[in-house]
Amino acid sequence: MPDKKLEILDRIGYLCNACAFRLGGRWPRGHVATYHDGVCDVCGKTAAVANVGDWNWPDGKRRGMRD
DSSP states (O other), rough: OOOGGGGGGGOSSSSEOOOOOHOOBBBBTOOOOEEEEETTTTTOEEEEEEEGGGGGGGTTTSSSOOO
């Protein structure tokens, strides 16, 4: 059964670390990404944000962009 709280990840572009961790995201070992100051698509706060695709998610689904 899909995790309902992860469905938001299919509709967003950028999120802050706090929201990513709260949703179960884990930063891939050795992964390097560019953060920028912006508005988190989850909590709406201004913070350093990265693309949703930079994270590994508990359901294993690839989202967003990753080089």
